Amino acid sequence: MFKTKAYSAASATSALASATIPRRDPTDRDVQLEILFCGICHTDLHMVRDEWHDVFPTVYPCVPGHEIVGRVVKVGSAVTKFKAGDLVGVGCLVDSDHTCPNCKAGLEQFCPNQVLTYGFPDRHKTAPVTYGGYSDSIVVDERFVLRIPPNLSLTGAAPLLCAGITTYSPLRHWGVTKGKKVGIVGLGGLGHMGVKFARAFGAHVVVFTTSPGKKEDALRLGAHEVVLSRNADEMKKHAASFDFILDAVAAPHDINAYINLLARDGNLTMVGAPDKPLPVAVFGLIMGRRSFSGSPIGGIAETQEMLDFCGQHNITADVEVIPMQKVNEAYTRMVKSDVKYRFSIDMDSLKSE
Numbered sequence: 001m002f003k004t005k006a007y008s009a010a011s012a013t014s015a016l017a018s019a020t021i022p023r024r025d026p027t028d029r030d031v032q033l034e035i036l037f038c039g040i041c042h043t044d045l046h047m048v049r050d051e052w053h054d055v056f057p058t059v060y061p062c063v064p065g066h067e068i069v070g071r072v073v074k075v076g077s078a079v080t081k082f083k084a085g086d087l088v089g090v091g092c093l094v095d096s097d098h099t100c101p102n103c104k105a106g107l108e109q110f111c112p113n114q115v116l117t118y119g120f121p122d123r124h125k126t127a128p129v130t131y132g133g134y135s136d137s138i139v140v141d142e143r144f145v146l147r148i149p150p151n152l153s154l155t156g157a158a159p160l161l162c163a164g165i166t167t168y169s170p171l172r173h174w175g176v177t178k179g180k181k182v183g184i185v186g187l188g189g190l191g192h193m194g195v196k197f198a199r200a201f202g203a204h205v206v207v208f209t210t211s212p213g214k215k216e217d218a219l220r221l222g223a224h225e226v227v228l229s230r231n232a233d234e235m236k237k238h239a240a241s242f243d244f245i246l247d248a249v250a251a252p253h254d255i256n257a258y259i260n261l262l263a264r265d266g267n268l269t270m271v272g273a274p275d276k277p278l279p280v281a282v283f284g285l286i287m288g289r290r291s292f293s294g295s296p297i298g299g300i301a302e303t304q305e306m307l308d309f310c311g312q313h314n315i316t317a318d319v320e321v322i323p324m325q326k327v328n329e330a331y332t333r334m335v336k337s338d339v340k341y342r343f344s345i346d347m348d349s350l351k352s353e
Contacts, residue, residue: 001025001126005350006135007324008061012050015328016134018353021063023139024126028076031145033088038133039067039159039317040343042189042250045331047119051275058119065133065345066092066117067161069154079142087154089146089307090138091161092117092297094130098143106299134324136350146304149311156316159189159342160307162297163317167194167246168306169298170269171201174244178202183238183245184223185258187214190248190271192318192341195221198246200313206238208258217340221318229257240264240288248272259284259292270294317342323349 001022008019026032044064046052068090072082082088095115096103102110115123118132131138148157167190176182182203184194191207198205199222206225207218215226227234235257242261250272258268259280266288285292298306310316318341322330330343 002137004135004137005353006063006131007327007350008063008131008134009048010061012048012058016048016064016331019061019063021061021131021135022126023131023137024124026074026076026139028078029141029143030076030139031072031079031082031088031142032074032137032139033068033070033090033145034073035068035070035133035136035138035347037069037154037158037321037347038065038345039162039319040065040327040330040334040345041067041159041162042334043162044132045334048331056119059129062119062129063131063134064118065135066090067158067163068117068133068138069148069158069161070138070347073137075142081142082145082147087148087150089148089157089161090117090133090140090144091146091165091303093300094140094144095123106301108299109297134327134345136347144300146300146307149307151311151314153316155321155344155346156319157307157310158344159193159317159319160310160315161303163189163193163342164310164315165298165303165306166190166271166296167248168197168309169302170246170271170293170295171197171244172298172302173295174267174269176201176203176244180204180243181206181241181263183208183242183258183261185229185245185247186249186272187211187218187221187341188248188337189317189339189342191246192221194246194248194271195223196315199223200309200315206242235261242266244269246271250274252276252278255279255292256281256284259290262288262290264288265290267291267293317344319344321346324353325349
């Protein structure tokens with residue numbers, strides 16, 4: 001076991017602060033990496049503040065971070081995929097049972113015994129729970145380590161490990177390809193990745209936003225059209241025309257307005273997670289044989305596929321790079337949507353702690 005620098009929260013009301021945490025020595029199947037950058041996900045804020053207590057109660061101290069990129073510094077004797085010096089990533093998962101039907105299908109994100117990167121019981125007993133990427137080092141089973149294409153900026157690649165795969169996976173699952181009409185609801189950390197992927201897949205991309213000021217940016221990111229969702233006439237023009245809509249809004253909103261934009265057999269998938277139920281008018285689904293679904297991250301193989309796709313198309317997240325010491329300020333700004341479109345923490349800043 002060794003000690004490493006990190007930032008952690010001691011309670012739901014305390015700020016993130018400098019700390020020292022334990023990491024296990026690599027086993028024969030483990031990869032140890034020096035963390036170079038870690039993206040900030042809204043989930044980090046929810047967990048730090050214990051806002052999902054009824055579903056995922058937070059155990060403190062909490063070290064967040066599941067959008068990790070770094071450099072391999074050590075590998076176990078049985079590791080075959082990686083070597084020291086490789087640029088790699090770690091996303092939301094660090095273990096699963098490997099034997100359930102979901103794992104055997106390459107869908108570890110649905111494993112009933114999955115271990116998330118932070119806040120889940122640590123099977124290695126190094127700590128009560130797993131500690132995430134707001135740290136300068138982490139040790140992970142090689143099966144959950146991903147290769148980062150060398151042409152990608154590491155600062156912008158970090159958010160691909162969550163925001164990237166969260167949007168890529170449903171677009172792939174529902175068959176978004178050239179000639180499809182795709183809507184992206186909300187232009188934030190998730191939505192801006194959805195726009196980039198849908199455009200790269202060859203779809204006709206329409207962004208829905210409540211903010212007129214986001215039109216220019218949506219077009220820059222790859223949208224063909226931008227619709228102000230509060231304008232009834234603009235919405236009506238697109239009635240019953242979408243093959244797929246990706247909804248990335250985490251606040252309560254009228255989901256039926258978007259269901260009615262789906263063509264026959266169209267699908268609307270939620271990746272945003274509003275904290276209150278969204279009322280659904282069932283007839284809107286029935287009359288067009290439409291479907292309404294949700295999607296989390298993807299499995300390990302699909303996440304690597306996504307990273308390789310990003311390498312081929314030079315896709316990364318739009319980020320603002322910050323030092324670790326500004327993480328609490330970043331949380332405050334994130335709540336206000338004051339970032340375009342994701343924060344990426346430069347872990348080199350931990351050296352001054």
